[in-house]
Amino acid sequence: MLINKKSFLKVLLGFVFLLILVVIVNSNKEEGVLVLEEENNTRQPEEMESINSQLHDEAISDPLVVDIKGAVNNPGVYEITAGSRVIDVIESAGGMTEEADTYSVNLAELVYDEMSIVIFKVGEEQGIWQTEKNNKIRINSASKEELQSLSGIGPSKAEAIIQYREENGPFQTIEDLTLVTGIGEKIVEKIKDDILIR
Numbered sequence: 001m002l003i004n005k006k007s008f009l010k011v012l013l014g015f016v017f018l019l020i021l022v023v024i025v026n027s028n029k030e031e032g033v034l035v036l037e038e039e040n041n042t043r044q045p046e047e048m049e050s051i052n053s054q055l056h057d058e059a060i061s062d063p064l065v066v067d068i069k070g071a072v073n074n075p076g077v078y079e080i081t082a083g084s085r086v087i088d089v090i091e092s093a094g095g096m097t098e099e100a101d102t103y104s105v106n107l108a109e110l111v112y113d114e115m116s117i118v119i120f121k122v123g124e125e126q127g128i129w130q131t132e133k134n135n136k137i138r139i140n141s142a143s144k145e146e147l148q149s150l151s152g153i154g155p156s157k158a159e160a161i162i163q164y165r166e167e168n169g170p171f172q173t174i175e176d177l178t179l180v181t182g183i184g185e186k187i188v189e190k191i192k193d194d195i196l197i198r
Contacts, residue, residue, distance in 0.1 A: 019121060031046050038187075040118075057135065061068075062082065063079035063080060063081060064079070064080050064081070064082055064084070064111055064112065064113045064115070065077060065078070065079055065080075065113060065114060066078050066080055066089050066111055066113075066114075066115045066116075066117065067114075067115070067116045067117070068090065068092075068093045068116075068117040068118075068119070068121070068164050069116070069117070069118050070100075070118045070119035070120055070121070071096055071097045071100035071101070071119045071120065072090060072093040072094060072095065072097065072100070072101050072119050072120045073093060073094030073096075073097060074093045074094040074097055075093060076093065078092045078093065078109075080111055082094060083110070085108055085109060085110055085111060085113045086105060086106060086107050086108070086111060086117055087107040087108070087129055088111070089111060089117055090107070090117075090119070096101070096119055097121075099121040099122060100119050100121060100122070101119070101120045101121060101122045101124065104118075104119065105117065105119055105120075106120070106141075109141050110140075110141060112140060112170045112186065128174055136194055136195055136196045137149065137150055137194060137195045137196070138195070138196045139161070139171055139174075139177070139195045139196065139197060140159040140170040140171055140197065143172045144158045144159060144162060145158075147162070149188075150190075150191045150192055150194055150195065151190045151194070152186075152187040152190050152191065153183075153187070153191065157180070157182050157183060157187075160181050160182055160183070161180050161183070163192075164179065164180045164181075170197075171197055172197070173187065173197060174188060174192050174195065174197060177191075
């Protein structure tokens with residue numbers, strides 16, 4: 001009987017030890033899974049943020065090519081970063097000369113790709129091209145009030161044009177206006193001779 005009790009105790013202790021070992025191993029596995037899941041969860045937003053940041057930087061890094069002429073110290077074609085204004089291009093061109101007519105240009109205007117900027121001298125004849133340009137509405141930079149001066153464009157359509165511009169960037173063609181909510185081909189046909197895209 002004594003031998004049986006000792007054998008029984010050995011078997012029981014062995015079983016208990018084995019059970020404890022199994023519990024420890026399983027808990028470590030579950031803990032490891034949780035740690036991995038936590039690491040994955042924390043990495044994913046960081047990775048997404050890094051990707052978004054990289055895409056944003058690439059979009060900003062694409063230069064705009066702008067032509068500046070007239071009364072600047074170094075006229076020519078310049079590469080400028082997106083979001084720049086006319087004053088930035090003038091500074092890149094060495095600034096205006098003493099003869100420059102500062103009233104002939106909007107220094108705060110946002111620059112767009114392939115833009116042509118002309119800085120006239122004080123008293124200089126601006127010619128037919130400039131006169132025609134001044135009589136037309138620049139659809140990519142016009143204010144709400146200027147847009148409303150166009151046939152068929154009321155306050156809500158003017159706001160829709162500005163909103164589209166802000167969300168999608170400048171219009172590339174006159175036909176792009178049909179992408180604006182509430183503006184169809186008939187309205188574009190009416191106003192196409194009164195607007196400038198570039």
